[in-house]
Amino acid sequence: MSESNRLRIAIQKSGRLSKESMKLLRSCGVKFNINEQRLIAHSDNLPIDLLRVRDDDIPGLVMDGVVDLGIIGENVLEEEQVERERLDKPSLCIKLRELDFGTCRLSLAVPNEFRYENAQSLEGLRIATSYPNLLRRYMKQKGITYSDCMLKGSVEVAPRAGLADGICDLVSTGATLEANGLYETEVIYRSSACIIQSTQTQTPAKQALIDKILSRINGVVRAKE
Ligand code: PRT
Numbered sequence: 001m002s003e004s005n006r007l008r009i010a011i012q013k014s015g016r017l018s019k020e021s022m023k024l025l026r027s028c029g030v031k032f033n034i035n036e037q038r039l040i041a042h043s044d045n046l047p048i049d050l051l052r053v054r055d056d057d058i059p060g061l062v063m064d065g066v067v068d069l070g071i072i073g074e075n076v077l078e079e080e081q082v083e084r085e086r087l088d089k090p091s092l093c094i095k096l097r098e099l100d101f102g103t104c105r106l107s108l109a110v111p112n113e114f115r116y117e118n119a120q121s122l123e124g125l126r127i128a129t130s131y132p133n134l135l136r137r138y139m140k141q142k143g144i145t146y147s148d149c150m151l152k153g154s155v156e157v158a159p160r161a162g163l164a165d166g167i168c169d170l171v172s173t174g175a176t177l178e179a180n181g182l183y184e185t186e187v188i189y190r191s192s193a194c195i196i197q198s199t200q201t202q203t204p205a206k207q208a209l210i211d212k213i214l215s216r217i218n219g220v221v222r223a224k225e
């Protein structure tokens with residue numbers, strides 16, 4: 001891949017983090033226009049290119065040094081980092097700071113009729129999740145044996161569909177759990193969006209631009225507090 005002198009930032013193309021990620025960059029003085037058909041948006045005033053991708057691809061793009069920065073949910077980053085630890089692969093990125101959006105929690109939930117007393121109540125059960133590594137880490141800490149059912153979407157319907165006894169999924173208001181006859185029993189991870197940097201960022205000019213953006217982000221976030 002050819003080296004670019006322009007700073008590359010990966011953001012979610014469309015989803016819960018997209019608007020806030022673009023708003024944050026704009027409020028830091030990065031001017032750009034989005035063409036919905038295009039993967040890349042070039043900034044008009046700074047040597048910055050935005051890569052608009054699925055959130056799940058962002059940690060890998062940053063760790064592989066394809067982009068310099070990424071805006072991502074800590075839940076997705078942590079899941080990837082635990083996976084890399086398990087495979088004995090290095091995690092080639094650093095978290096620069098947490099952001100004030102995308103707040104949610106990864107929780108265990110069970111059907112309303114399930115009599116839950118404590119985490120041990122889950123012993124031997126099957127849990128549906130999109131976060132197998134974070135679930136495994138929690139269950140190991142608690143000493144609970146379980147089986148998992150990996151689902152990328154519609155996790156909340158798994159118990160009713162007879163695919164699992166409980167779920168481990170993201171929750172923000174709790175409305176989805178309620179609508180599916182489930183209740184939250186344990187929060188296993190608290191998350192918000194964050195900005196991450198590749199450890200492979202090469203040039204001093206790029207690093208200087210990152211420092212400038214980060215200092216602007218600090219200012220923008222502080223002004224809202
Ligand atoms: O297409 P792409 O792969 O990029 O998007 P995606 O569908 O994987 O992700 P998306 O856009 O749904 O979420 C992106 C990120 O937003 C997540 O990784 C979290 O960091 C953050 N986030 C914050 C959430 C939520 N809140 C959230 N509530 N992500 C998902 N949810 C879902 C949850 O999975 C469940 O289905 O919303 C439902 C629960 O919401 P409540 O309000 O009913 O509790």
Ligand code: ZN
Nearest residue numbers: 054055056057
């Ligand atoms: Zn995703």
